[in-house]
Amino acid sequence: MSGVVDQALELWGLSGSQVTLIATRENHVYRVDREDTSFALRLHRRGLHSNAALQSELAWLSALGGDGIGVPTPLAALDGQNLHTVDGIQVDVLSWLPGRPLGSTSAGIDHSDSPAVFRAIGREMARFHRASDRWTPPAAFSRWSWDRAGLLGDAPLWGRFWENPTLTGDDSELLTRYRRVANTDLAQMEASLDYGLIHADLVRENIMTDGQNVRFIDFDDAGFGFRLFDIATALVKNLNEPDYPLLKDALLDGYRQERDIDTALLDLFLSLRAVTYVGWITLRLSEEGGPARNTRFIETARTVVSEYLNRSAHGEG
Numbered sequence: 001m002s003g004v005v006d007q008a009l010e011l012w013g014l015s016g017s018q019v020t021l022i023a024t025r026e027n028h029v030y031r032v033d034r035e036d037t038s039f040a041l042r043l044h045r046r047g048l049h050s051n052a053a054l055q056s057e058l059a060w061l062s063a064l065g066g067d068g069i070g071v072p073t074p075l076a077a078l079d080g081q082n083l084h085t086v087d088g089i090q091v092d093v094l095s096w097l098p099g100r101p102l103g104s105t106s107a108g109i110d111h112s113d114s115p116a117v118f119r120a121i122g123r124e125m126a127r128f129h130r131a132s133d134r135w136t137p138p139a140a141f142s143r144w145s146w147d148r149a150g151l152l153g154d155a156p157l158w159g160r161f162w163e164n165p166t167l168t169g170d171d172s173e174l175l176t177r178y179r180r181v182a183n184t185d186l187a188q189m190e191a192s193l194d195y196g197l198i199h200a201d202l203v204r205e206n207i208m209t210d211g212q213n214v215r216f217i218d219f220d221d222a223g224f225g226f227r228l229f230d231i232a233t234a235l236v237k238n239l240n241e242p243d244y245p246l247l248k249d250a251l252l253d254g255y256r257q258e259r260d261i262d263t264a265l266l267d268l269f270l271s272l273r274a275v276t277y278v279g280w281i282t283l284r285l286s287e288e289g290g291p292a293r294n295t296r297f298i299e300t301a302r303t304v305v306s307e308y309l310n311r312s313a314h315g316e317g
C-alpha cells in the first residue's frame, strides 16, 4: 500500500508528513501528521462503494461539519477534488478528530461516566439527524437505503440472515418466521416513521469521545434509513451491559433534549439490527475471529428476536 499512500500524499500536497497506519480491517486508515494538523487518509475497501456514493458521503460530511456537527470533514486535494483513485483504490482525506473511540466490542466501554456519554451520544445523534434534514443533497447524491427492502427484502443490504449456513434448523425457522412478522409490522407502520439520512453504524468504535464531547466517524454504512435504526445500532451492542437500562434511558433522554422521536417501535428496530449481523457475517465466516463473531451474532439475534416475537401482537411464538 505504500506506493498508493505516497501518491495520495502527493495529490493532497502532504508529502513529507509523518504517516501512521491505524486500521486495516475494513478500510486502510492512516493518520497523517503535518506540523500541528492531523488528517485521516482513507484507502477504501475495493468494491464497497461507487465513486458517486463516496462523493455523496464527502459532500454530506462537509455540510454537517459546516453546521457544527461533530464529524470529520474532507480535505480537498490540490486539484480541488475530494476523491481520487490511485492504482484502482479510492482515496480521500478527512480531518482527524480529537479524543479516542468510546471503546470496542472486545474491550468494553472506555469511559468513566457511561450514562453521561450515552446522553451526549443521544444529543449529538439528534443534532446530526436534524442537520441532515436541513441539508439539501446535490442532485447526484447516491447512498443505499436501509428501508424495508434493505432490511427484510429478498436481497437485504447485509445479506439473507435467515440463510446463514451455520444456523440450526430451529434458528433458521425462528429467523424465517421473524422475517415474516417483522415485515408485516414494519409495513403497517413505516409511513409514520421518522426516515432520512442515518449513520447506521454508531457502535463504540465509531464514536470518538473527548471529555464529555462525542463525535462520529466511519460513515461507510451510512445512507437513508429509519432514525430508530441509528438508535437501535447504538444500543444493540450494549444489551449485555449491567447498566443497559440506564444507558438506554440516557441516550433517549439526550436525543429528546434536541429532537422528538417516537420510540414505540424500538424493540422492532433492535431485532432488525440484531439480524443484520447474522447476514453480514455469512461472507466473513473464514476471517480471523469470524466463527466467534458468528456465534455471538446468532445468540444475540436469537434472544432479541424471540423476545420480539413473544411480545408482538402477531407473534406466533
Ligand SMILES: Nc1ncnc2c1ncn2[C@@H]1O[C@H](COP(=O)(O)OP(=O)(O)O)[C@@H](O)[C@H]1O
Binding pocket: 022, 023, 024, 025, 026, 027, 028, 029, 040, 072, 094, 095, 096, 097, 098, 101, 205, 206, 208, 217, 218, 219, 220
Ligand atoms: N477522522 C478520524 N479522526 C480520528 N480517528 C479516526 C478518524 N478516522 C478513523 N479514525 C481511527 O481509525 C479507526 C478506523 O477507522 P474507520 O473509519 O472506522 O475504519 P474501519 O471502518 O475500516 O474500521 C477508528 O477506530 C479510529 O480510531
Ligand SMILES: N[C@@H](CCOP(=O)(O)O)C(=O)O
Binding pocket: 026, 105, 237, 280, 293
Ligand atoms: N459491522 C461490524 C461488525 C463487527 O461487530 P462486532 O460486534 O464484532 O464489533 C464491523 O464493521 O466490524
